[in-house]
Amino acid sequence: MSKHQPDTNAFRTLLDQPAPPLGTWLMAGTPSNAEALGHAGFDWLLIDMEHGPIDFRDTWQMLQAVDCTPATPIVRVSTSDDPALVKRALDLGARTLMFPYVQNAEQARRIVASAKYPPLGQRGFAGVHRASRYGTFSDYGKLANDLTTCIVQLETPEAIDRLEEIAAVEGVDALFIGPGDLSAALGCMGNLQDERVQTLMRSAAQRARAVGMPVGTLGPTPEMVKSFVEMGYDYVAVGSDLVFMMQQAKAVLARMKGCADNAPLKVAY
Known part of the structure; x- marks a missing residue:
């Protein structure tokens, strides 16, 4: 079924495919980059x-651009x-x-409540917006809770210690381990090859798989x-x-x- 069908969530469909879905980050804030x-x-x-200059008008236009392509969009909000x-x-x-x-x-639990309509949460209701196809998708309000996927990002050793209890929260659909902030929390900022980072990354993938929760990284x-x-990550991104x-x-x-300038870029996630 096409990702453009109003009653589907394309990202969940991607997780069902045999190979881990591959993505990348959009940070420049331009619809042309997103579409390309x-x-x-x-x-x-x-x-x-x-991170970066992207505001809601940018997000609106970038979602429109991505929806004109085969790719599936995810939006990372600025705060949880x-x-x-x-x-x-x-x-x-x-x-x-x-998040x-x-x-x-x-x-x-607060995150899930903010993303779901009552009685599951406290998301405010409006009838006419892009999500409801400007009011033409009449069942949007009834289906929105099922259509909405919440990915929570674990970025510290303390968060990974609590992986199972976070994954058990109803409405959390997937986890995402942020290696950049994890390296910073461990005192080796930017060194994703550090043994401590690698050990926690491997442990998080194994533990998420043990509880049946999809887990991603980049x-x-x-x-x-x-x-x-x-290591067992279910969806991944590069660059x-x-x-x-x-x-x-x-x-x-x-x-x-x-000349040869092959110094790797410092990338933060």
Whole structure:
């Protein structure tokens, strides 16, 4: 069934495919980047409202752009503790949201409540917006709770310690381990190859699989992302629109200037 069907959640469908769905980050805030990478072959694209310049008007236009491609959009809101931001992202047509820096089950319960209509939560209702196809999808209000996917992001050792209790919260649909912030919390900022980071990444994948909860992550290189897949991650991302642009720009400039500048970009997630 097409992702454009009003009564489906395309990201959940992606999780049912044999190979881990591959995505990337959208950080530049431009619909053209979103549309181009949607046609490049990625399974999913994350619109990142947490870092960078992306506001709600940008998100609205980027969702429109991605919906013109085969890719599936995810929106990461800027904070996990503001129901108004969640409501606006959902009203703009996002069906899968990622919530950063979730530390415990109580925070996860508040997140789910902000994303669900009563009686399951406290999301405010409006009849005419992009999510309801401007009022033409008459069953949106009845189906929205089932159509909305909540991904919670675990980014510290303490959050990973509580993985099972967070995963057990009704309405949490998937986990996402943020290796960049995890490295910072462990005192090795940006070094994703540090043994402590790798150990926790492997443990999180194994424990999520043991409780039947999909878990994702991302990395700066294809090689690292492949290693995460081997650990058992169910969906993965590599790089971002800005990373791809900067890497290619640096490579072209190095060739033109006759020098070798292959220093890896510092990438934070």
